[in-house]
Amino acid sequence: MARFRKFLGVIIVASSSIVIPVIFPSPAAAQTSVEAVCLGAGEETYTPGLTNEKRAVTTVTAAETTCAPPGGSPAKVASFRFSYTFERSCTDTKFGGGNLPIDWGSGETSTVNFGAITVRAVGAAREVLLLGTMIDGMFQGAAVAIKLTLLAADFVACGTSDGVGSATGPAAIAVNRIL
Numbered sequence: 001m002a003r004f005r006k007f008l009g010v011i012i013v014a015s016s017s018i019v020i021p022v023i024f025p026s027p028a029a030a031q032t033s034v035e036a037v038c039l040g041a042g043e044e045t046y047t048p049g050l051t052n053e054k055r056a057v058t059t060v061t062a063a064e065t066t067c068a069p070p071g072g073s074p075a076k077v078a079s080f081r082f083s084y085t086f087e088r089s090c091t092d093t094k095f096g097g098g099n100l101p102i103d104w105g106s107g108e109t110s111t112v113n114f115g116a117i118t119v120r121a122v123g124a125a126r127e128v129l130l131l132g133t134m135i136d137g138m139f140q141g142a143a144v145a146i147k148l149t150l151l152a153a154d155f156v157a158c159g160t161s162d163g164v165g166s167a168t169g170p171a172a173i174a175v176n177r178i179l
Helices: 002-006 153-159
Strands: 009-015 018-024 032-050 055-067 076-088 098-103 109-122 125-137 143-151 164-178
Touching (some): 055 143
Antiparallel strands (some): 076 098, 098 109, 109 125, 125 143, 143 164
């Protein structure tokens, strides 16, 4: 067991077509606790449409998920909706950063601070990944991974002047506390 303490631990949360890695320090560095795993649906809308040419695009990212806290605690609902404007295109792999508010459906909220939004093309889909830390509210101080797998048949519209107006798909939120 001692030989494994040198490696970075990884938890994989999977549900049908979405897999989200949650990375945490090895047991030698710190102990961790999974606080919540949330699965549901997400959507992004783009104004003007997302094209292959870089331009200022206002993106609204939203998701509705149901969370399964460990230990049999009652399930929670987690939702978020935030808007941002960055120079971006269909071919971007990383951009922006900022704060994302999460509503836990019980009157409790949190804010995730993330350094960048990472996008990866997987066939016709786009995986959007935000890694950050809860800076206030519920789960303050916990590490957070948010992933949307956007399945838009019209990502081929990236090559048109109108571009892609929206995309939807599965969403996941993983909250992991370093003890």
